[in-house]
Amino acid sequence: MTLRVDGTTYTLGVDTRTTLLDALRERLGITSPKKGCDHGQCGACTILLDGWRSNSCLALAVAHDGAEITTAAGLAVDGTLHPMQEAFVECDAFQCGYCTPGQIVSAVGMLDEVDSGWPSAVTAAGDVEVVLDEAEIRERMSGNICRCAAYANIVPAIARVARR
């Protein structure tokens, strides 16, 4: 199968039991997505899979032949941090850093979902346009657990990028 990860194409054979996360980390040595729970419960493994945020631990690699994948490493181009990455550094939106690549990929994917008009559980019924206030950011980012509990910094970091 082939995978295109952060702009580079890889060809590999995989065990049918191999998750996309393990294919990236153990087969390709791409360790930007992290393994926190392996059950889709923490979000540390979040990648953009064909443009949309996805838990790579819940995806079997064989089911994604030819997929286009972006990790947090790929968001930074030629060593220049993505605005979301800059905002996370500036706002100190992390401590240990282990959930951070997933948080950042998730935040970037989340903003695209908002641009596409996807409502969340806290969007009022009948709202035509999503107003990305703090409650919306918190709700939409709750699939990414931060045990260091930097949430009070993550929300303003994302809001800063969203305002641009």
Added chain:
Amino acid sequence: MTITPRAIGRPMSRIDGPDKVRGMARYAFEHPVEAPLYLYPVQSTIATGRITSIDTVAACAEPGVVAVLTHDNAPRLDKVESGEHVILQSDRVAFRGQFIGAVVAETPETARYAAGLVRFTYAAGQPDLNLRVDRSDFTVPAQVLPQFPMNTSQGDVDTALATAAVTLDATYTTPMVHHNPMEPHSTVAHWTDNRLTLYVSSQGVYRVKQVVMALFTLEADQVRVISRHVGGGFGSKVLPRADVVLAIMAARMLPGRPVKFALTRQQMFAQVGYRTPTIQRVRLGADGAGRLVAIEHGSVEQTSRVVEFAEHATRMTQSVYAAPHRRSSQRLAALDVPTPSIMRAPGETPGMWALESAMDEMAIACGLDPIEFRILNEPSVHPTTGLPFSSRNLVECLREGARRFGWDRRDPMPRSRREAGWLVGTGVAASTYGVLSFPGSVARIRLGSDARYAVEIAAADIGTGAWTALTQIAADALQVEVDRIDLAIGDTALPMATGAGGSTGITCWGSTIVAAAEQFRRTLAEQYGGQVPPDGLEVEAAMPVNPNIGKFAMDSFGAQFAEVHVHAETGEVRVPRLLGVFAVGKVINAKTGRSQLIGGMTMGLSMALHEHSVLDRRFGHVVNQDLAQYHVASNADVGSVEAYWVDEHDPYVNPMGSKGMGEIGIVGTAAAVGNAVFHATGVRVRDLPLTLDKLLGRL
């Protein structure tokens, strides 16, 4: 000596930040190694008893399996310090989930599958899993995190309580809870050329090295432990556990091949420690004016059958409030459970839930505002030892917090605010944590011909910001800019350092770096006339003894305020606002320090509302052993979290004047939330977590 802060205090962004936001900072499991093997463990399915037979035939026949370890073939361990490390040595099972075997294979999928093919049969015993106050076999623990006394007594508590104008006698409980750092405990063990290289997720590489040398009969030059980035620890990575031992056993049996072993989230619930449940009784007595005459605090806890570990939940009761008659005690029951361990502010976190809930109840019983009641009972010297405090600003934290929070607008009457179906209340609690110090750290400073300073110490950054804060300290101690410092930590190839625990990192490593910098500058001036020799200059220095220890009581304090909303129909509890003001000495980095405080407070919120490891009393395993069922605070659970600190100058604690910020943030939060729940509803909940089942039917 003291140093002049220039970089110190600045809100400098993390120097490891650009790597971490790209996912390029390498954690233990991510170090590239040639042709690794993967280990998957087998865990016991009984809580106590013996293994009677083992069948490894199917596992060994599975293609790709290179070894199956059981007690029949595993390497023997030499000097054992902790019973938790005794795995695969006999047929004994001490708790459910204990490692009894392992499969090593070419791929992680094969190892995991084949581990399920190993068959164990048992002669199971009847496990003892109940922590109850009416047990008859409690013991007084021999030691609590070595230095704290178990039982203290002063004056005549019983008489004072019998004659007090106002008394309180209440029992508070905290459940078993788990650290759950985001990075699971991971090891890469490589035995080659008679040497062992370990990449371990660890809060202290030298602790790992010392344990491994003793267990496997190795010399110092045979073991190197590397842990440059750690994905959270919260205490669970201070003491190496059996997962490291198992990985090394496999590596010893398979020389030349690196063995990779990361615990699954589920395995962590049996393997890497937890905070013991506590049952705490607090008795308070006050005179007619609201002055405490007696404080008694007792705690009952559990440990395993293999290690005695006790959490000193009553220690801070000796230092927070004044009262002439006081008593504290600790009791421990050994059960067929995994061994509890150090978890963020061990002792203070569960202890202040009890004491600060009791102080709220007592303030109400005395007819006093809870802030004024605390200020009324502020001691002028340490209540037990009589020593002066090196600095103590609890009163300032309470007053400044009240001002920022808007406490004066509060109607003290419970159940006085109702907004759109929600009962609204506010609460306050005090925080405290000791300023501790462990000896043994050494730092090396080398100025090269490139005019850059290499600063080397085997410290750990578990998310605390040590990479950045130590760089700032080194810059100020050497009187140069921060961009000339190249810090190296997390490797036993560097000079010895104590672990990241007890909020001691900056005190110990920072003092050591300051001592090395002082020696560097003295050597340069006295031996080289201020001229750097052509091949550079290198010095090494150990952490000096603090002459003020024993002359002062050294503690941090804080005040935390919570606003809670309790739904009048469903009992759901929300915490839209937390505010804390802390007295923690000099803050080395205003940005990362603030993060430590809000992180601690938010973990306290999580403890207050969610966290509870449910132990099956029949079988001895945690039922809710994953992150879908063991709830930690997610983004939507958290609202506004504000942390501030008062200006506090303390020349006695260390050369920087810092007191540690990693743990105090979690201390008292749960009590502030619980006190606010009482204010909102008129219902006092004394058992954590504050889930809706404890409120339903009482609203």
